[in-house]
Amino acid sequence: MHALDEYRFNRLTWDEMNDAIEAQKVVLLPTGSTEQHGHHLPLDVDVFLAESVCLEAGKRAPDRILVLPPISYGLNRHHIDFPGTIHIEPDVYIEYLVNITKSVAYHGFEKILIVNGHGSNTPTNDIAARRTVLETRSLCASVNYFALAVDAFSSVRDTEVMAHADEFETSLYLALAPERVRMAKAVEDNDVAGDYVSSDSIARYPVRFSDYWGRWTETGVHGDPTTATAEKGRVILEASVNGIVNLVDEWRAWPVAERRDQHRMPIQKDISWR
Numbered sequence: 003m004h005a006l007d008e009y010r011f012n013r014l015t016w017d018e019m020n021d022a023i024e025a026q027k028v029v030l031l032p033t034g035s036t037e038q039h040g041h042h043l044p045l046d047v048d049v050f051l052a053e054s055v056c057l058e059a060g061k062r063a064p065d066r067i068l069v070l071p072p073i074s075y076g077l078n079r080h081h082i083d084f085p086g087t088i089h090i091e092p093d094v095y096i097e098y099l100v101n102i103t104k105s106v107a108y109h110g111f112e113k114i115l116i117v118n119g120h121g122s123n124t125p126t127n128d129i130a131a132r133r134t135v136l137e138t139r140s141l142c143a144s145v146n147y148f149a150l151a152v153d154a155f156s157s158v159r160d161t162e163v164m165a166h167a168d169e170f171e172t173s174l175y176l177a178l179a180p181e182r183v184r185m186a187k188a189v190e191d192n193d194v195a196g197d198y199v200s201s202d203s204i205a206r207y208p209v210r211f212s213d214y215w216g217r218w219t220e221t222g223v224h225g226d227p228t229t230a231t232a233e234k235g236r237v238i239l240e241a242s243v244n245g246i247v248n249l250v251d252e253w254r255a256w257p258v259a260e261r262r263d264q265h266r267m268p269i270q271k272d273i274s275w276r
């Protein structure tokens with residue numbers, strides 16, 4: 003059946019889509035950004051890497067995965083001082099995402115996964131996934147693909163910082179499309195860091211804060227891309243793709259349980275939150 007061999011959502015016809023719905027394939031929505039990534043990488047890094055991981059996962063599990071066309075824009079105003087960066091306001095972005103996930107749910111897919119490559123989309127993707135769960139009968143979760151590769155990356159990394167246009171992203175790009183990486187222009191750069199606050203708060207900082215990048219960097223890099231290699235990138239790719247396939251299998255088996263109302267007195271069922 004073609005719907006079980008094709009993993010790209012929009013390559014199916016509408017009647018093949020009926021087969022995909024019947025098979026309850028998990029629908030992946032890749033999200034990224036169009037934003038500066040230093041002197042050495044193109045603006046498409048986050049969306050290209052997230053989509054590539056999803057497509058490779060789809061290739062390996064075409065009977066369980068359908069990959070939607072990606073969202074190439076996200077929350078990016080903090081990068082706007084660098085030419086080419088495109089910014090979408092959070093409320094517009096969330097509404098757009100939820101319109102997509104609701105459409106997918108409408109057709110009968112029960113499991114949706116938002117797969118993100120742009121750190122600043124994390125809170126908005128989380129809200130979009132939660133809203134999809136609350137406003138449909140389908141289940142939707144969000145994941146940053148790079149979170150699935152942190153352990154594997156630890157075994158090959160030479161630098162401490164994992165942030166932006168760094169050893170991690172540059173290595174993965176080198177593994178996928180080396181001809182688009184200007185390694186000769188790669189430079190190390192760092193954010194402004196205190197004990198509690200850093201200008202580009204990464205995971206080890208308890209306080210979340212994101213300053214305009216035009217205030218603290220002239221390169222647009224956070225991390226050290228000079229140590230990146232395609233070999234490291236292949237380790238990252240393998241871990242990310244395996245992570246997505248394993249996650250899809252768990253997510254596909256996850257029950258959509260019946261809700262049980264625990265009130266003793268009548269509830270006001272007609273109240274709507276939107």
Ligand SMILES: [Zn+2]
Nearest residue numbers: 047048166167
């Ligand atoms: Zn990035």
